Amino acid sequence: MSLARRQILKLAAGATAAAAMPRIAAAENYPARPVRVLVGFPAGSASDILARLMAPWLSDKLGQQFVVEDRPGAATNIAAEAVVHASPDGYTLLLVTSTNAVNATLYQNLDFDFLADIVPAGSIDRVPYVLEVNPAVPANTIAEFIAYAKANPGKINMASNGVGSGPHVAGELFKMMADVNMVHVPYAGNVYPDLIGGQVQAMFSPIPASIGFVKSGQLRPLAVSTEKRLPVLPDLPTVGEFVPGYEASGWHGVGAPTGTPAEVIEKLDRAIAAGDADSAMKARFVELGVEVMPMTAAEFGKFVADETEKWAKVIKFAKIKPA
Numbered sequence: 001m002s003l004a005r006r007q008i009l010k011l012a013a014g015a016t017a018a019a020a021m022p023r024i025a026a027a028e029n030y031p032a033r034p035v036r037v038l039v040g041f042p043a044g045s046a047s048d049i050l051a052r053l054m055a056p057w058l059s060d061k062l063g064q065q066f067v068v069e070d071r072p073g074a075a076t077n078i079a080a081e082a083v084v085h086a087s088p089d090g091y092t093l094l095l096v097t098s099t100n101a102v103n104a105t106l107y108q109n110l111d112f113d114f115l116a117d118i119v120p121a122g123s124i125d126r127v128p129y130v131l132e133v134n135p136a137v138p139a140n141t142i143a144e145f146i147a148y149a150k151a152n153p154g155k156i157n158m159a160s161n162g163v164g165s166g167p168h169v170a171g172e173l174f175k176m177m178a179d180v181n182m183v184h185v186p187y188a189g190n191v192y193p194d195l196i197g198g199q200v201q202a203m204f205s206p207i208p209a210s211i212g213f214v215k216s217g218q219l220r221p222l223a224v225s226t227e228k229r230l231p232v233l234p235d236l237p238t239v240g241e242f243v244p245g246y247e248a249s250g251w252h253g254v255g256a257p258t259g260t261p262a263e264v265i266e267k268l269d270r271a272i273a274a275g276d277a278d279s280a281m282k283a284r285f286v287e288l289g290v291e292v293m294p295m296t297a298a299e300f301g302k303f304v305a306d307e308t309e310k311w312a313k314v315i316k317f318a319k320i321k322p323a
Contacts, residue, residue, distance in 0.1 A: 027263035040076025046206035088259035122272030127250035149180035170248035207289035
């Protein structure tokens with residue numbers, strides 16, 4: 001190798017190292033300014049509630065403000081796309097939800113690949129759904145509800161937070177496995193006034209958003225969607241006790257644009273895991289009917305991929321199309 005070539009390679013290596021140094025230093029000092037956490041749902045939704053529960057913890061743990069920014073629209077794709085195209089420095093994060101996993105199959109023309117373009121930074125919680133009905137529905141148990149639905153095909157309006165939302169696909173899975181016919185009614189905003197008023201009759205509702213209505217008697221809970229009963233509603237059976245094999249739940253975690261430094265991801269992962277392990281935080285989750293879901297960032301990535309595959313099968317079977 002000639003002297004000139006060795007000098008060129010040495011200079012190039014030095015330039016690369018010099019360029020990398022600010023990036024490494026920035027990662028080590030992260031966060032040095034406020035961090036935005038984008039949520040693809042409106043204020044008052046289960047996702048918004050849980051993001052605002054976790055954000056103060058991260059602020060205290062990491063020494064900078066974590067600001068929750070609701071960015072609803074396009075079934076959470078607006079928020080996801082904004083994060084995908086943000087600078088990969090850890091200052092714009094996404095509250096990752098089960099809806100993102102559904103959208104990966106539901107929407108064929110997205111200009112991003114969710115599994116490839118968002119890197120998991122930590123798992124927060126699992127959100128049970130509760131099959132809730134307006135009190136005028138003549139059913140007090142899941143068995144009575146299934147019998148009523150079979151006797152009145154197409155006469156029950158099943159609400160959701162939108163086409164492809166967690167409550168929607170949980171309901172479609174129930175329709176498929178229980179062999180009942182309900183009419184899906186998607187909502188872009190707050191569904192609960194109409195559910196309480198009787199304009200729609202049933203919903204697989206995220207429990208944090210509706211636990212108050214259940215406790216006040218404005219909505220009647222029939223069954224929980226998870227494999228196990230909920231501590232907050234211990235007498236409520238699971239759907240699986242009547243429809244063997246049924247299981248559905250929402251979930252939340254944190255994601256960042258692919259290319260975010262590993263040191264930043266590790267800091268976020270440790271801080272989120274510490275929140276899940278904190279006794280006061282766990283107690284707050286239980287009050288909301290939510291289960292902490294401790295996983296490493298890598299484990300969460302595997303979980304998201306598995307959920308994406310699961311809901312892809314339901315979407316194809318039910319022939320769900322974007323609104």
